[in-house]
Amino acid sequence: MTPVQKLAGLVVLILVLMAAAAGATWQIQDLRMDEKLAKQSAVHQKALDAITSEAWRQQNAEQDKRLATEQRASAADQQHSLELSNEQRKQALLRDRLATADVRLSVLLDATDSAIGCSVPATPSAVGVVHAARRAQLDPAHAQRIIAITDEGDNGLIALRACQDYVRAIKHSY
Structure with missing residues (x-):
């Protein structure tokens, strides 16, 4: 083997090793990102569940108030x-x-109206009979x-x- 072939083989070997390292790094980063996204999704879902639960509670309270x-x-x-x-x-x-x-x-x-013509006194006297109005x-x-x-x-x-x-x-x- 000539030194150029050895050098070319070494370069190819280095490139293959670099590609393998890049691929492995890519796979590790992909797994880490999947984990991170799964955690974020779980936190987001938990927040949505809490919001939905509170909305249902408020709706039920308003409905109870309306029924009452x-x-x-x-x-x-x-x-x-x-x-x-x-x-x-x-x-x-x-x-x-x-x-x-x-x-x-x-x-x-x-009783004070003169047009009535009442002869009975409006106020009773001591000797008289009490007359009703x-x-x-x-x-x-x-x-x-x-x-x-x-x-x-x-x-x-x-x-x-x-x-x-x-x-x-x-x-x-x-």
């Missing part, structure tokens, strides 16, 4: 419906009693119209109270 508010609103609605029903029953009973003349509506007359009875039709007006007012007040309670329940839930 709906239940309170439903209970308040039932209470107000019961109150309205009771008031309507009382009003119907009063209308019936007015219609059958069991009850008569009357208004207090002004003078009252005028209303016509049953007028009485029923007055009752209808007060019925509407009562129903409006009950509905207003129901709305106010509902708004308070919603306000306190948030």
Whole structure:
């Protein structure tokens, strides 16, 4: 073998050894990088799981809060419906009693009004009999119209109270 061939063989041997070393280094770096990426992936997945768990917890808490508010609103609605029903029953009973003349509506007359022509003194004297205040009875039709007006007012007040309670329940839930 000539010295050039020996030198060429040595260069080839060195190149092969360098390529083998580079390949081995490449493989080691690849394994290390895979390990590092696997650890990062595990940490990332753990963080995602924690975020998802917290989101589910918050969603469940909000849903529970909404259900509790709906239940309170439903209970308040039932209470107000019961109150309205009771008031309507009382009003119907009063209308019936007015219609059958069991009850008569009357208004207090002004004892100082000279147009009434009352000869009974407004204030009792020591010797006289105590007189009750003078009252005028209303016509049953007028009485029923007055009752209808007060019925509407009562129903409006009950509905207003129901709305106010509902708004308070919603306000306190948030």
